[in-house]
Structure formats: C-alpha cells, structure tokens
Amino acid sequence: xxxxxxxxxxxxxxxxxxxxLAGSAFAQTTLENAxxxxxxxxxxxxxxxxWVARGQEMWKEPRGPRKVSFESCDLGLGPGVVxxxxxxxxxxxxxxxxxxxxETRLVWCMVNQQGYTHADAxxxxxxxxxxxxxxxxxxxxxxxxxxxxVKMNVSLADPHVREMYDVGKKAFFYRAxxxxxxxxxxxxxxxxxxxxQYLPNLTEPAGAQKAYTTWPAYRVAQGETRTFQWRxxxxxxxxxxxxxxxxxxxxxxxxxxxxxxANGAVYAGPGIKL
Amino acid sequence: MADPxxxxxxxxxxxxxxxxxxxxxxxxxxxxxxDGKIIPAWWIQTVKVTHNDKVVLTAQWGTAVSKNPFMSFxxxxxxxxxxxxxxxxxxxxxxxxxxxxxx
Amino acid sequence: MDMDRRxxxxxxxxxxxxxxxxxxxxxxxxxxxxxxxxxxxxxTHTMDATLAALGAGKxxxxxxxxxxxxxxxxxNGAVVPIGxxxxxxxxxxxxxxxxxxxxxxxxxxDLPAGxxxxxxxxxxxxxxxxxxxxxxxxxxxxxxxxEIKVTLGGCGG
Numbered sequence: 235x236x237x238x239x240x241x242x243x244x245x246x247x248x249x250x251x252x253x254x255l256a257g258s259a260f261a262q263t264t265l266e267n268a269x270x271x272x273x274x275x276x277x278x279x280x281x282x283x284x285w286v287a288r289g290q291e292m293w294k295e296p297r298g299p300r301k302v303s304f305e306s307c308d309l310g311l312g313p314g315v316v317x318x319x320x321x322x323x324x325x326x327x328x329x330x331x332x333x334x335x336x337e338t339r340l341v342w343c344m345v346n347q348q349g350y351t352h353a354d355a356x357x358x359x360x361x362x363x364x365x366x367x368x369x370x371x372x373x374x375x376x377x378x379x380x381x382x383x384v385k386m387n388v389s390l391a392d393p394h395v396r397e398m399y400d401v402g403k404k405a406f407f408y409r410a411x412x413x414x415x416x417x418x419x420x421x422x423x424x425x426x427x428x429x430x431q432y433l434p435n436l437t438e439p440a441g442a443q444k445a446y447t448t449w450p451a452y453r454v455a456q457g458e459t460r461t462f463q464w465r466x467x468x469x470x471x472x473x474x475x476x477x478x479x480x481x482x483x484x485x486x487x488x489x490x491x492x493x494x495x496a497n498g499a500v501y502a503g504p505g506i507k508l
Numbered sequence: 509m510a511d512p513x514x515x516x517x518x519x520x521x522x523x524x525x526x527x528x529x530x531x532x533x534x535x536x537x538x539x540x541x542x543d544g545k546i547i548p549a550w551w552i553q554t555v556k557v558t559h560n561d562k563v564v565l566t567a568q569w570g571t572a573v574s575k576n577p578f579m580s581f582x583x584x585x586x587x588x589x590x591x592x593x594x595x596x597x598x599x600x601x602x603x604x605x606x607x608x609x610x611x
Numbered sequence: 612m613d614m615d616r617r618x619x620x621x622x623x624x625x626x627x628x629x630x631x632x633x634x635x636x637x638x639x640x641x642x643x644x645x646x647x648x649x650x651x652x653x654x655t656h657t658m659d660a661t662l663a664a665l666g667a668g669k670x671x672x673x674x675x676x677x678x679x680x681x682x683x684x685x686x687n688g689a690v691v692p693i694g695x696x697x698x699x700x701x702x703x704x705x706x707x708x709x710x711x712x713x714x715x716x717x718x719x720x721d722l723p724a725g726x727x728x729x730x731x732x733x734x735x736x737x738x739x740x741x742x743x744x745x746x747x748x749x750x751x752x753x754x755x756x757x758e759i760k761v762t763l764g765g766c767g768g
C-alpha cells in the first residue's frame with residue numbers, strides 16, 4: 235500500500251507529464267506555423283531567377299569549340315524546344331542510346347554538338363560562389379523554368395525507361411553503406427524531420443509530387459541554385475555512400491523513379507528551399 | 509563583370525512596385541574558408557533607383573544584407589513603359605546598372 | 612586559388628604594390644568604400660553606438676512603424692525577410708538594426724518625397740535577436756522592435 239507521500243509524488247509527476255505533453259504539442263504547432271510563415275515570407279523574389287536569366291543567355295549563344303548553340307539540342311520535343319521539356323524527362327534518346335535526365339542530356343549536347351570534352355563539360359557540375367559558377371546549374375534552371383505550370387508527364391511506355399524506373403525504385407529501398415542507410419530510411423514515412431524541416435515521404439504521390447516539382451531550387455543555406463542531380467548527390471553524401479557520379483545510370487534511374495512518381499502534378503519550379 | 513540584376517517594375521493602382529534581385533556574394537569578412545583563411549568582406553554598399561531621371565530611392569547597406577540581395581518598394585506615379593534604373597556599387601568600387609520598363 | 616588572385620588584382624584596379632601584397636595574401640584586398648556609404652554609421656556594434664552615429668538620439672517607440680512579412684522564427688539566419696512600413700507623415704528614411712549582429716546597422720533606405728514608406732529586404736542574423744525598425748519622419752526618429760528567433764545562425768560557412 236503506497237504511503238500518502240508517495241501517492242502525492244505520483245500524482246505530481248503525472249501532472250507534470252501531462253503539462254509537458256500539452257506544452258510540447260502546443261510548441262510543435264506553433265513551430266510548424268512559424269516555419270510555414272517563414273517560407274511564405276521568402277516566396278516572393280526567388281534568387282533562382284538569377285540563374286534562370288544566365289541560363290537563358292547561355293542557351294542562345296554559340297558555345298564550345300564548334301560554336302554551336304543549344305538551339306540544336308533536342309530535349310525530347312525537337313531541337314531547341316524547351317517549353318514543357320523538363321516535365322517529360324527523363325526519357326529514352328535513340329541518338330545517345332540511353333535514358334537521360336535533363337542534365338545528362340545537356341552534357342550530351344555539349345559534347346556531341348558543341349565539341350566540348352566530357353571532362354570540360356562536367357568540370358563544374360555544382361557551383362561554388364560567383365568565382366566558380368556552374369553553367370549546368372544555370373542551364374538546368376532555365377530549361378526547368380520553361381515547364382512552370384506544365385503537368386509532369388514522364389512516360390514509362392518505352393521499355394528502357396520502364397527498366398530505369400524499376401531499377402530506381404529498387405535503389406531507393408536498397409540499404410547499404412557504413413550506416414546501413416537507404417533513401418527510404420528518411421523518405422518512406424510521414425512526419426520525419428531534420429530540425430524544423432519535414433522530410434517528404436517520396437513513396438506517396440503527394441510527397442513525391444511536392445518534392446520533385448520544386449527542384450531545381452535556390453538553397454538559402456548555400457546561396458546557390460541546386461539541381462536534382464545535386465539533390466541526389468548530397469543525399470548520397472548524407473548516407474555516407476560513395477560519390478554518386480553525375481549523369482550515371484544510377485542517378486538517372488533514381489530520377490526516373492521519382493519524376494514518374496510525380497506524374498500528374500503541375501511543375502512549379504525552380505523553387506526556394508532552406 | 510557582375511551578372512545583370514533581375515528587375516520587376518509593375519504598375520499597381522497609382523504606384524509602381526519595384527522588386528529587384530542582385531547577384532552578389534555579400535561576404536561579411538567574418539567567415540573562414542576551408543583552409544581556415546578569412547574570406548574578405550565583399551558587399552554592395554550603395555543602391556540607387558531612378559524613375560526616368562528622378563531618384564526614387566537610395567540605400568546604404570552593411571554586410572548583413574543577405575547573399576544575392578532582394579529588395580522591394582513602391583513609388584507614386586510611373587506609367588507603363590517608363591524606365592526604372594538601378595545602380596549598385598560594392599566595396600571594390602565594382603558596380604552594375606540595369607534598367608527595366610514599367611509593365 | 613589562382614582565380615581568386617586574378618579577381619583580387621582585377622577588382623583592385625591593376626598591379627599596384629598594395630594589390631600585389633593583397634594577391635600574395637599578406638593583406639586583405641583593396642577596399643574602397645562606395646561614394647555615399649557612411650562608414651561611421653555602419654562600423655558600430657551596439658544599439659547605443661549606432662543610434663548615436665545616426666544622430667537618432669533616443670527614438671520614441673511608435674505603433675505607426677510596423678513590420679510586415681517578417682517571421683517570428685527564421686529557420687536559417689542567412690536569409691531573414693524583413694518588411695518595414697511607416698504611417699508617419701513625411702517619412703524620410705527607414706533603417707533596419709539587428710541588435711546582436713557583429714555590426715548593428717544592416718541597411719538604411721532614404722525615401723524621397725513620392726516614394727511610399729514601405730520597404731522589404733532580407734538580412735543575415737547571427738543568432739536570435741531583437742530587430743529594430745528605425746524611421747526618421749519630419750526630422751524626428753521613431754522605432755519599433757520585434758524578436759526574431761533564429762534556429763540556425765546565418766554567419767557561418
């Protein structure tokens with residue numbers, strides 16, 4: 235039989251626990267609202283537009299040893315056609331014999347049409363400040379912007395694309411590395427977060443759609459506009475995986491899985507992210 | 509040379525709303541690079557906005573203004589097609605001037 | 612690194628002795644304040660010092676000065692949106708001060724007649740701090756403040 239003293243203690247602890255629970259629920263809602271407001275306050279005036287403008291200039295200018303512009307680069311809708319191109323990539327390109335995402339295709343055009351070496355075309359895939367800018371980030375931002383308002387429509391009708399989708403899905407759930415991680419460790423459940431940032435559940439259409447349709451994005455923390463290749467590359471780094479090679483089949487497979495998972499949503503990038 | 513600014517100038521009622529993005533590092537001089545060396549302060553110090561030839565805003569900035577700065581404000585008057593010209597000058601006395609037409 | 616050196620040489624206007632020293636990393640690169648930029652106001656580190664440098668004395672708190680589109684919590688201090696609007700007649704200037712930043716004065720906007728007393732921009736915040744909007748109207752200074760919590764400081768790499 236508990237003494238009166240210990241009963242008081244138990245009641246007291248329970249009261250504190252209840253108060254703490256109520257307090258933390260309140261704090262969480264407040265934090266979520268504050269977080270949403272912060273993002274909303276940032277929405278107007280996306281610095282990614284500076285990358286879009288630079289990419290637009292580069293798209294038109296004769297480039298590389300052969301002085302050829304991107305006007306002859308076929309992103310799947312005909313040479314030079316950018317309107318809606320991002321929303322239907324990745325796709326199969328017979329001339330290259332590969333399924334390609336936008337960035338891989340841009341590199342292909344730089345090498346095969348403009349005459350760059352592959353090393354030159356990919357020497358600054360991700361920019362670092364105004365002294366080490368990435369042409370690929372600017373070009374990708376520009377082309378993606380031309381799909382703003384276009385419905386995502388990645389076709390899996392071609393067997394090559396279907397295969398990439400299947401491989402990408404498998405890779406998404408594949409646990410590996412020193413920490414036994416998979417993409418799915420962080421992105422296959424609701425309400426997981428890092429600090430105040432909620433992590434999208436990419437296995438649900440809503441999560442995949444919201445995430446995919448807002449890349450490329452201006453990353454506030456870095457002051458840079460980043461692409462989907464960058465997103466995957468950095469997820470690999472965070473998982474302590476080996477470097478994800480830019481434009482590799484694995485990167486394209488994951489992109490195909492996630493882009494097709496976003497089908498039906500309206501593309502709304504480039505976005506702004508923390 | 510610095511990249512062009514991205515200027516939007518829109519007639520809203522009887523005012524012109526100006527929104528501008530600038531491409532600039534805005535280094536504070538307080539951050540070290542990977543090798544532990546201070547990255548010197550490098551930032552936009554003054555901004556001037558004119559409508560046709562009349563000054564409608566001048567600003568002085570410290571290093572606390574964010575990288576790739578954004579600014580918006582409104583002035584009375586302005587007509588579609590009028591020029592809005594913005595000039596910034598940084599602490600290397602590098603500068604950039606761009607013009608947009610009011611839409 | 613080579614790129615950086617070239618940049619330093621270029622921006623400092625040629626191969627002066629100082630620029631060469633700067634390029635060698637012995638002294639910071641040439642620094643030439645922009646005409647019209649008031650160093651004495653920006654090179655201050657406390658509210659009192661900044662207000663004194665601005666000649667603002669002890670500004671009265673005014674509910675006619677308000678923040679808009681300004682968050683209570685900023686998840687990244689590198690980019691904190693700040694909007695300030697004034698209802699005071701003859702508003703001549705709006706300044707944004709961040710109390711706990713290394714330099715208190717973030718930005719100062721001079722508004723000629725005909726320009727609306729409303730401005731928005733984005734600033735860096737080192738840590739959670741009071742942010743002040745200082746308005747000069749009819750030759751007098753008025754102020755309002757707001758605490759903005761920063762979950763990740765904005766001055767790191």
